Amino acid sequence: MPNERCRVLMVYPRFNAGSFWNYKATCELAGALHPAAPLGLITVAALLPTAWEIRLVDLNTEELAEENLGWADLVMTGGMLPQQEGTLAIIEQSRMHRKPVVVGGPDATSTPHVYEAADFLVLGEAEEIMAGFVSAWRSGARTGVFKSEMGKTDVTKSPTPRFDLLKFERYLHVGIQFSRGCPFNCEFCDIIELYGR
Numbered sequence: 158m159p160n161e162r163c164r165v166l167m168v169y170p171r172f173n174a175g176s177f178w179n180y181k182a183t184c185e186l187a188g189a190l191h192p193a194a195p196l197g198l199i200t201v202a203a204l205l206p207t208a209w210e211i212r213l214v215d216l217n218t219e220e221l222a223e224e225n226l227g228w229a230d231l232v233m234t235g236g237m238l239p240q241q242e243g244t245l246a247i248i249e250q251s252r253m254h255r256k257p258v259v260v261g262g263p264d265a266t267s268t269p270h271v272y273e274a275a276d277f278l279v280l281g282e283a284e285e286i287m288a289g290f291v292s293a294w295r296s297g298a299r300t301g302v303f304k305s306e307m308g309k310t311d312v313t314k315s316p317t318p319r320f321d322l323l324k325f326e327r328y329l330h331v332g333i334q335f336s337r338g339c340p341f342n343c344e345f346c347d348i349i350e351l352y353g354r
């Protein structure tokens with residue numbers, strides 16, 4: 158689509174302070190601001206049309222400047238359970254600026270009712286869903302719930318994440334994916350429900 162413009166502001170929500178397994182002390186020792194980079198959002202970024210402009214703000218390492226919200230046509234956010242409060246705050250802030258907000262990721266997929274205030278919900282693995290979202294957005298949709306109709310993602314078809322959007326020096330480690338789901342049965346974990354084996 159020539160001349161198409163869409164400015165996407167990706168915001169990685171803040172984790173609850175003091176949440177378990179947050180590597181806070183390790184980050185201090187190593188001089189990092191946060192343990193892990195937002196691999197979900199940069200994977201979603203790689204699934205969007207190349208003509209769309211993308212900015213990434215990780216609220217675990219920086220503040221969200223008002224200017225970024227003013228710039229955006231669309232806000233994308235989401236993460237895991239300890240980021241729920243942070244995600245809800247981003248939804249509220251985006252709505253105050255009258256910016257449509259898309260929420261996705263593991264917590265929205267597990268408990269979509271919590272995120273009803275979002276304009277769009279993307280539930281499940283984004284690889285199978287974003288093309289449908291993009292075509293709905295292009296045809297003028299400004300609300301909707303998008304789910305994968307095609308079953309589980311073939312991880313070999315997941316694009317290389319947009320690592321260029323990261324400020325590497327801020328993180329303790331940057332993950333890469335080599336599988337989805339899990340072969341084990343740990344009782345505390347619902348990953349098999351989310352992404353299968």
Ligand code: B12
Pocket residue numbers: 172176177178179192193194196197198200201233234235236237238239259260261262263264265267279281282283284332334337338339345346347348349351352
């Ligand atoms: C690596 C990992 C960790 C690491 C790094 C964590 C971090 N801060 O990044 C460690 C080991 C530290 C960790 C710890 C915890 N984790 Co963890 N972790 C994972 C794991 C194995 C992979 C996450 C990942 O990077 N995946 C790769 C990316 C590409 O996938 P993704 O983020 O899911 O993104 C895809 C979609 O969800 C979607 N998507 C994601 N975001 C968005 C946003 C938008 C707008 C859209 C459209 C789509 C979208 O698109 C992507 C491509 O398909 C998952 C399980 C799994 N196999 O997915 C659990 C998982 C995310 N963790 C989970 C939990 C609960 C925790 C802990 C709270 C556990 C605990 N009890 O302490 C802690 C919290 C840590 C903290 N305070 O930071 C849960 C979250 C469940 C939920 N309902 O939110 C998961 C799903 C495992 C599970 N089922 O139990 N974790």
